[in-house]
Amino acid sequence: MTLLAAEGVTLAYGTTAVVHDVSLSVDEGGVGLIGESGSGKTTLARALLGLLRPRSGVVRYGSADLAGLGRAGRAEFRRAVQPVFQDGSEALDPRMTAGASVAEALTTHHRVPRDERRDRVAALLTGVGLDPALAGRRPHEMSGGQRQRVAIARALAVEPRLLVLDEPTSALDVTVQARILDLLEGLAADRGLGYLLITHNLGVVGRLCRTSSVLFAGRVVESGPTADLLTRPAHPYTRALRDAVPRLGGEPPRTAGRTEAAPAPTGCPFRLRCPWAADHCRDEAPELRELGGRKVACHRAEEVLTTPASSIPASPAARVPRDGGEAPDAPRQ
Amino acid sequence: MTTPALPLYRRTPLRRLAGVDRLAVAGGVLLGIVVLAALLAPWIAPYPEDGGSATHPLEALLPPGGDHWFGTDQVGRDVFSRVLFGARTSLFIAVAVLAVSGVAGVALGVVAGYAGGWARDVIMRVTDVFLAFPALLLSLALAVVLQPSVTTVIVAIAITWWPWYARLTASVAASVSTRGFVDSARCLGVPAPLIVLRHVLPNSLTPVLVQLSLDGGGVILTAAALSYLGLGAHEPTPEWGLMVQQGQSLFTTDWWVVTFPGLAILVTAFAFNVLGEGLRARLAR
Amino acid sequence: MTLISVRDLVVRIGDRVIASVPELDVAAGECVAIVGESGSGKTTTLLSTLGLLHGADVAGKIRVGETDVLTASPARLREIRGSRAALVVQSPQAALNPTMRLGTLMRRALARHGVKGARARERAEEAVRAVLLDPEILRRHPHQVSGGQAQRFVIALALALGAQVLLADEPTSALDVTVQAEVVAVLRRLRDERGLAVLLVSHDLALVSTIADRVVVMRDGAVVESGPAAEVFARPRDPYTRELIAAVPRLPEPAGMDEEGS
Numbered sequence: 001m002t003l004l005a006a007e008g009v010t011l012a013y014g015t016t017a018v019v020h021d022v023s024l025s026v027d028e029g030g031v032g033l034i035g036e037s038g039s040g041k042t043t044l045a046r047a048l049l050g051l052l053r054p055r056s057g058v059v060r061y062g063s064a065d066l067a068g069l070g071r072a073g074r075a076e077f078r079r080a081v082q083p084v085f086q087d088g089s090e091a092l093d094p095r096m097t098a099g100a101s102v103a104e105a106l107t108t109h110h111r112v113p114r115d116e117r118r119d120r121v122a123a124l125l126t127g128v129g130l131d132p133a134l135a136g137r138r139p140h141e142m143s144g145g146q147r148q149r150v151a152i153a154r155a156l157a158v159e160p161r162l163l164v165l166d167e168p169t170s171a172l173d174v175t176v177q178a179r180i181l182d183l184l185e186g187l188a189a190d191r192g193l194g195y196l197l198i199t200h201n202l203g204v205v206g207r208l209c210r211t212s213s214v215l216f217a218g219r220v221v222e223s224g225p226t227a228d229l230l231t232r233p234a235h236p237y238t239r240a241l242r243d244a245v246p247r248l249g250g251e252p253p254r255t256a257g258r259t260e261a262a263p264a265p266t267g268c269p270f271r272l273r274c275p276w277a278a279d280h281c282r283d284e285a286p287e288l289r290e291l292g293g294r295k296v297a298c299h300r301a302e303e304v305l306t307t308p309a310s311s312i313p314a315s316p317a318a319r320v321p322r323d324g325g326e327a328p329d330a331p332r333q
Numbered sequence: 334m335t336t337p338a339l340p341l342y343r344r345t346p347l348r349r350l351a352g353v354d355r356l357a358v359a360g361g362v363l364l365g366i367v368v369l370a371a372l373l374a375p376w377i378a379p380y381p382e383d384g385g386s387a388t389h390p391l392e393a394l395l396p397p398g399g400d401h402w403f404g405t406d407q408v409g410r411d412v413f414s415r416v417l418f419g420a421r422t423s424l425f426i427a428v429a430v431l432a433v434s435g436v437a438g439v440a441l442g443v444v445a446g447y448a449g450g451w452a453r454d455v456i457m458r459v460t461d462v463f464l465a466f467p468a469l470l471l472s473l474a475l476a477v478v479l480q481p482s483v484t485t486v487i488v489a490i491a492i493t494w495w496p497w498y499a500r501l502t503a504s505v506a507a508s509v510s511t512r513g514f515v516d517s518a519r520c521l522g523v524p525a526p527l528i529v530l531r532h533v534l535p536n537s538l539t540p541v542l543v544q545l546s547l548d549g550g551g552v553i554l555t556a557a558a559l560s561y562l563g564l565g566a567h568e569p570t571p572e573w574g575l576m577v578q579q580g581q582s583l584f585t586t587d588w589w590v591v592t593f594p595g596l597a598i599l600v601t602a603f604a605f606n607v608l609g610e611g612l613r614a615r616l617a618r
Numbered sequence: 619m620t621l622i623s624v625r626d627l628v629v630r631i632g633d634r635v636i637a638s639v640p641e642l643d644v645a646a647g648e649c650v651a652i653v654g655e656s657g658s659g660k661t662t663t664l665l666s667t668l669g670l671l672h673g674a675d676v677a678g679k680i681r682v683g684e685t686d687v688l689t690a691s692p693a694r695l696r697e698i699r700g701s702r703a704a705l706v707v708q709s710p711q712a713a714l715n716p717t718m719r720l721g722t723l724m725r726r727a728l729a730r731h732g733v734k735g736a737r738a739r740e741r742a743e744e745a746v747r748a749v750l751l752d753p754e755i756l757r758r759h760p761h762q763v764s765g766g767q768a769q770r771f772v773i774a775l776a777l778a779l780g781a782q783v784l785l786a787d788e789p790t791s792a793l794d795v796t797v798q799a800e801v802v803a804v805l806r807r808l809r810d811e812r813g814l815a816v817l818l819v820s821h822d823l824a825l826v827s828t829i830a831d832r833v834v835v836m837r838d839g840a841v842v843e844s845g846p847a848a849e850v851f852a853r854p855r856d857p858y859t860r861e862l863i864a865a866v867p868r869l870p871e872p873a874g875m876d877e878e879g880s
Contacts, residue, residue: 078522090513178865203867
């Protein structure tokens with residue numbers, strides 16, 4: 001069942017649109033949203049959290065338009081959907097103790113008697129694998145992993161159905177990362193909690209998300225079952241993201257064309273970085289289309305699917321080292 | 334944590350070399366003495382009645398000596414006692430102005446910073462209008478319209494000072510409002526007024542507190558200037574600016590009448606500045 | 619040729635040992651990685667090899683090139699850091715003067731080493747190309763380049779000054795995976811084609827496994843395991859190394875694309 005959905009959402013800061021006509025639906029199975037920094041993934045997450053109004057399009061909670069929710073509906077939405085941000089030190093008020101942060105969440109929607117509050121906070125901290133004695137610590141007195149657990153406990157305090165996780169582990173050491181992912185996996189199994197996981201690292205989506213969408217320059221370029229995207233990507237960008245992930249003892253990561261090339265203003269936005277780019281890609285922007293159980297926006301997806309790793313064409317940037325005539329001279333966001 | 338080996342431009346921490354902490358402590362001690370003098374004036378002043386309207390025509394304009402450490406003024410009042418009582422007036426004005434303008438400025442600033450959009454625009458345009466007037470000129474105009482009194486001085490100065498705090502707070506609050514913990518509170522459904530009080534305000538306060546302590550000296554100087562121009566405190570209120578004004582014609586013959594209240598102004602303003610500067614350096618660390 | 623050699627290094631703050639490394643050598647054309655979590659002492663070790671550790675007691679023997687780091691004069695150390703050995707940090711943009719174009723920065727650095735005029739321009743462009751950047755980047759200011767570009771520019775700067783040793787402290791952990799792959803490609807290339815000695819500090823084992831020739835695993839200030847990278851990753855002896863390896867997120871292997879394609 002769809003918990004939260006974007007339908008044709010366009011988002012803009014001032015006059016610059018950063019997300020173009022994106023549709024995405026999040027269900028209990030977990031959904032990954034994958035892209036580089038500047039792809040618009042965090043902006044889209046803010047819209048799904050109701051922190052940013054779409055320029056056009058609709059964000060739906062269940063069947064209701066988020067923008068049209070009344071007071072009661074809004075409160076219900078707030079209880080059901082909670083964020084966990086990249087860095088616990090950013091997401092926790094530096095002046096509040098861990099206990100106070102969790103207690104704030106507990107008491108926002110319900111009156112909780114003072115003596116009961118302490119026990120509930122302790123239970124929530126224990127639930128995310130923390131010693132309840134940490135309740136008295138402030139964020140700067142805890143490790144990165146502990147802060148992230150407190151942030152998760154705070155989100156869980158309202159008993160949500162969906163967590164929006166924005167790069168929840170990328171600021172952490174690998175072993176801590178793995179433990180946080182274990183925790184999230186366990187929570188999904190025990191409570192039927194759904195996730196929208198936003199990340200640039202394909203290595204983490206596989207564990208938590210049944211389906212994924214890949215975002216490039218504010219557009220969905222591929223979406224479908226996560227396992228398919230990881231094993232047989234149909235879009236050159238998905239493939240580039242996948243091949244860039246370092247594997248233990250594996251081949252060195254493959255570079256994905258020149259990442260500094262800005263999205264092309266006309267035709268396919270990825271063409272300046274794309275090894276498969278053809279004349280057709282310059283003239284016509286590809287639409288999202290169905291292809292074997294997934295959606296992909298690429299004219300040459302069939303070829304991308306079947307080209308072996310050993311014969312990927314050289315990317316355009318590699319062919320013309322002094323390229324840049326077409327790429328606007330702007331810094332990446 | 335790490336120091337790159339490549340071209341790196343880093344300012345030498347001059348303030349730290351200068352022994353900021355000692356400076357701040359010195360400012361605090363100095364200010365403490367002034368506060369003590371103000372609080373204990375009725376008990377430590379050798380002639381407490383001279384803090385008011387007493388006159389001793391026979392002892393007028395005595396030079397500093399054993400009985401009168403700072404000499405006496407035109408009507409024979411002990412200048413030392415009046416300087417002590419003057420500390421009460423000056424500090425009261427300073428505290429009142431900073432409290433009124435600080436509370437007003439911070440309240441408006443934090444709302445503007447959190448709300449953004451048109452609310453921010455309206456509040457910021459109003460503060461711009463106030464900031465466009467030279468502060469002393471606006472205070473002067475107000476003091477002329479209202480009756481000269483200590484209250485007038487407080488109102489006049491506070492009206493010209495709050496916009497600074499509003500602007501400072503608004504910019505800090507705007508950046509605090511973009512932080513994750515504010516978004517997190519919004520996503521929990523915490524009502525906006527509570528978010529502002531609980532998260533935005535406490536995390537925006539530090540720079541304003543530093544600015545307030547730096548400004549204490551400025552308020553005392555401005556108050557003294559207004560009183561000096563006859564627009565503030567009036568006889569027989571012991572006020573340092575007023576005392577300077579009343580004694581200035583005597584400077585060539587009876588220097589002590591002007592000099593000691595003038596020094597009191599200087600020392601107090603200096604103490605505030607040093608303390609504020611010390612706090613700023615400490616918090617910047 | 620061994621360019622970095624560390625023997626019996628013990629770093630203390632007060633009575634507490636924060637890093638202890640009995641032996642660490644990095645030869646020309648070799649990449650050695652120190653792996654561990656925050657607090658393991660890996661960055662401490664890296665910084666002490668350049669004499670950059672302040673407020674701590676450093677004992678032992680550290681040699682960079684011909685220079686004994688612990689007894690060298692401050693002037694000599696500055697010279698080494700300026701030319702022979704360069705430090706690459708996680709967020710290089712903070713180390714670049716924002717008011718100067720990258721080319722100007724590079725030119726001034728070269729001028730300090732007596733390289734001027736056309737020769738300086740040539741060297742700058744050559745170094746920038748060596749890190750797979752377009753020389754056009756020299757016309758930009760630091761805020762006009764991405765994190766990955768800034769990272770590679772800092773490496774180019776070191777190259778132009780003739781660095782033979784690169785010390786990299788989590789050089790890619792603030793970057794997107796795609797950009798990270800570029801930086802790794804650059805490091806590999808410099809090691810293989812120019813014979814640079816690279817000492818890399820990272821908590822990311824998967825990344826390390828794609829570039830390091832040898833690995834040193836540290837925990838709580840001590841070395842728990844070290845050896846050739848392939849050996850350590852294939853047959854970890856220490857339980858902690860095994861834990862680190864188990865923590866690496868796994869990607870499913872690409873489906874049999876090669877068969878399909880051929």
